[in-house]
Amino acid sequence: MELVTKLNPDSAQATLDPTAPIWQDVLAQAVTGELIAVLNYTSLAGICEDPEEIAEALEHAEGEQGHARAFTAEGKKLGIDVPSNVNAKYWKRLRASFLRCVEERDFIACLIVQEVMLESFAVASYRRVGEVAPGSLGRTFAAIAAEEEDHIDHSIAILRAERERDRAAFDEKLHGLHLEVMTTIAEMFAREDKDGHCELCHGACVKQSLPVVGLTMGELRGVAMQHYLKTLDLLGVPGEVTLMWVAQLPL
Amino acid sequence: MPLDFALIAHQESWKAAADVLSVLRGPGLPPILDLDLRELFAWIPPRTVCRVELTSSLGHSVQGVYIDAFIPPDRLGYEFRQENIARVRAAAAYAIKEGAKIVSLGGFSSILIEGDSALLPDAGDTVFTTGNTLTVSLIVQGILAMCAAQGRELREATLLIVGASGDVGSGCARCLAPLVKRVVLNARALDRLNTLAGELRSGGAEVEVSVDLQQLSNQADIVICVASLESPSLLLKQLRPNAIVCDAGYPKNLSPAAGDEDCTLFFGGLGQVTGGMRFEPDVHRVLHHHPFPNIAQGCMLEGMVLALEGRFEPFSHGRGFITPERVHEMGAIAARHGVQLAPFHNANGAVQEALHTTQEQTR
Ligand SMILES: NC(=O)C1=CN([C@@H]2O[C@H](COP(=O)(O)OP(=O)(O)OC[C@H]3O[C@@H](n4cnc5c(N)ncnc54)[C@H](OP(=O)(O)O)[C@@H]3O)[C@@H](O)[C@H]2O)C=CC1
Ligand SMILES: [Fe+2]
Ligand SMILES: [Fe+2]
Numbered sequence: 214m215e216l217v218t219k220l221n222p223d224s225a226q227a228t229l230d231p232t233a234p235i236w237q238d239v240l241a242q243a244v245t246g247e248l249i250a251v252l253n254y255t256s257l258a259g260i261c262e263d264p265e266e267i268a269e270a271l272e273h274a275e276g277e278q279g280h281a282r283a284f285t286a287e288g289k290k291l292g293i294d295v296p297s298n299v300n301a302k303y304w305k306r307l308r309a310s311f312l313r314c315v316e317e318r319d320f321i322a323c324l325i326v327q328e329v330m331l332e333s334f335a336v337a338s339y340r341r342v343g344e345v346a347p348g349s350l351g352r353t354f355a356a357i358a359a360e361e362e363d364h365i366d367h368s369i370a371i372l373r374a375e376r377e378r379d380r381a382a383f384d385e386k387l388h389g390l391h392l393e394v395m396t397t398i399a400e401m402f403a404r405e406d407k408d409g410h411c412e413l414c415h416g417a418c419v420k421q422s423l424p425v426v427g428l429t430m431g432e433l434r435g436v437a438m439q440h441y442l443k444t445l446d447l448l449g450v451p452g453e454v455t456l457m458w459v460a461q462l463p464l
Numbered sequence: 465m466p467l468d469f470a471l472i473a474h475q476e477s478w479k480a481a482a483d484v485l486s487v488l489r490g491p492g493l494p495p496i497l498d499l500d501l502r503e504l505f506a507w508i509p510p511r512t513v514c515r516v517e518l519t520s521s522l523g524h525s526v527q528g529v530y531i532d533a534f535i536p537p538d539r540l541g542y543e544f545r546q547e548n549i550a551r552v553r554a555a556a557a558y559a560i561k562e563g564a565k566i567v568s569l570g571g572f573s574s575i576l577i578e579g580d581s582a583l584l585p586d587a588g589d590t591v592f593t594t595g596n597t598l599t600v601s602l603i604v605q606g607i608l609a610m611c612a613a614q615g616r617e618l619r620e621a622t623l624l625i626v627g628a629s630g631d632v633g634s635g636c637a638r639c640l641a642p643l644v645k646r647v648v649l650n651a652r653a654l655d656r657l658n659t660l661a662g663e664l665r666s667g668g669a670e671v672e673v674s675v676d677l678q679q680l681s682n683q684a685d686i687v688i689c690v691a692s693l694e695s696p697s698l699l700l701k702q703l704r705p706n707a708i709v710c711d712a713g714y715p716k717n718l719s720p721a722a723g724d725e726d727c728t729l730f731f732g733g734l735g736q737v738t739g740g741m742r743f744e745p746d747v748h749r750v751l752h753h754h755p756f757p758n759i760a761q762g763c764m765l766e767g768m769v770l771a772l773e774g775r776f777e778p779f780s781h782g783r784g785f786i787t788p789e790r791v792h793e794m795g796a797i798a799a800r801h802g803v804q805l806a807p808f809h810n811a812n813g814a815v816q817e818a819l820h821t822t823q824e825q826t827r
Contacts (some may be wrong), residue, residue, distance in 0.1 A: 242506045328814060383609070404499070404500070431503035431504070434503075434504070435503065435504055435507035436507065437507070438504060438507055438508070439507040439508070439509055440799065442508065442509050442511070443509055444511070446511075451512065452511030452512040452531075452558070453511065453512040453513060453514060454513065455511070455528075456508070456511050456512070457488045457745070459487050459508075460485050460488040461488070461490065462488050462494075463494060464496050464497065464504070
């Protein structure tokens with residue numbers, strides 16, 4: 214099914230597909246996440262010393278900007294404006310966590326937050342949305358998921374090498390960031406927002422309406438958690454440790 | 465770091481799954497809501513839940529890991545077979561990656577791949593065992609010990625095996641058929657039962673076969689339940705008074721509602737490690753809801769005792785190859801390291817061996 218605005222024969226007026234408001238909220242989260250990534254990679258460039266690393270971070274920022282544009286364009290095709298708000302409750306917290314790592318000029322911590330935590334969740338949930346979203350919307354989510362995955366690989370290699378240098382220190386840093394960042398992400402993905410509106414959905418929270426488009430919040434947080442655990446496995450962190458970390462998140 | 469052994473396991477109920485995660489969450493956090501648990505559980509990739517150390521009564525120890533395949537307890541059924549095989553394969557790959565020298569395929573994990581290690585990922589130096597030979601040994605030891613305690617003449621007894629054509633069931637039948645008066649074999653498919661019956665008859669045993677459990681249960685003095693059921697759902701109607709019933713299923717075979725007979729019901733296929741077991745983190749008390757310490761299923765214990773023995777070989781593999789000789793050999797290995805028959809117990813606690821004293825407890 215290609216999802217476009219339909220002509221309502223009774224009123225002879227263009228009306229939105231009933232699922233459009235749901236995609237609007239889904240896209241708002243995606244665009245905001247991309248804009249946060251733009252900010253994060255730009256900040257990261259500021260603390261890199263190696264010119265090659267700087268160029269790479271800026272290239273990533275550019276790429277994420279492209280993703281944001283692609284998602285916005287998908288909204289247009291559906292006849293909707295996609296809002297974004299990098300100051301929305303959870304996103305603001307995630308950005309603040311990243312900025313703390315920047316302030317400490319901790320390149321490794323920055324990579325962990327952006328590439329292991331934020332991107333894990335982006336890849337897994339985009340991929341799932343890509344499977345159910347109709348037409349070009351679905352294709353765009355799937356294609357961006359694949360691109361995100363590509364640039365994670367490089368960072369994983371850096372992080373693995375870093376862990377090999379000093380496992381205990383690396384795991385301690387990782388756990389500290391997990392407690393901070395993953396708690397925010399877990400609250401964001403929780404069945405309901407415990408402290409009110411997420412400040413991004415245009416009306417009531419989209420979570421309850423997701424089944425209309427073939428998604429559930431449970432499934433999205435399931436795939437996201439799975440991807441996160443698999444990414445931690447790639448880093449070489451013992452499975453019993455990561456299982457305990459995840460089990461201790463607010464659920 | 466190479467590991468002596470790995471155990472591939474899954475939880476037998478949502479309650480058990482919740483208990484494990486509660487231990488991992490620690491005492492400071494509220495327990496996970498059932499809704500969240502059921503939503504998230506299936507997405508957890510197979511991984512180590514805890515490290516295990518097992519000590520032989522000879523003094524030395526082996527180290528291993530307990531790997532959960534995270535099969536949702538209500539999705540053990542045939543319709544989920546493909547996804548569960550994928551989970552077992554992923555758990556096996558995890559065990560290989562961890563460098564385990566021998567892996568026990570616990571519970572349904574061997575049933576799903578039908579004991580066929582060719583279905584598992586390329587194993588390198590890792591070997592797999594279904595653990596069913598030690599399971600049979602412990603079931604048989606349990607039946608013999610209970611009959612002895614109650615002064616029963618095995619030679620006069622009719623033995624009913626539910627799930628008789630399975631790997632564990634056929635192993636039990638081969639060991640016990642020569643010792644009893646008559647064996648009754650039950651499962652759903654007749655052809656495999658007939659094949660086994662033919663084999664047992666040629667050894668001189670009196671054998672009957674039926675797919676109708678209720679028609680047969682009133683003839684049995686001793687019942688062994690080893691059917692691969694997704695949940696404790698079996699009803700045994702009209703058992704003989706004072707029948708001995710061993711439930712060795714995982715999940716259990718017998719419905720809790722099936723226990724109101726005048727019978728002695730105990731959980732079988734379980735061993736006790738007299739040298740001790742240590743779990744880190746300490747999930748032992750929730751992994752095994754037994755009223756005695758250091759209890760584990762035979763299938764799990766087999767890989768561990770083979771590691772203690774330094775025999776890293778696929779001792780039990782495939783389906784239907786378990787012979788009395790192998791059962792004897794495995795029982796002797798286990799005994800050498802202090803792994804013995806677990807004290808008799810069921811869901812209500814310890815089971816007194818002497819006749820009639822169990823009646824209060826099984827109610
Ligand atoms: N206590 C322990 O340590 C251990 C326990 N086990 C448990 O023992 C049981 C058997 O394992 P295993 O022998 O490997 O499995 P198999 O798959 O080899 O055999 C299962 C047997 O159960 C029969 N069966 C299945 N459903 C029913 C039913 N509804 N009524 C009657 N019979 C049935 C099957 O025959 P058919 O399909 O024709 O009905 C077959 O005979 C499982 O529950 C397993 O988890 C296993 C290892 C260790
Ligand atoms: Fe992106
Ligand atoms: Fe990205």
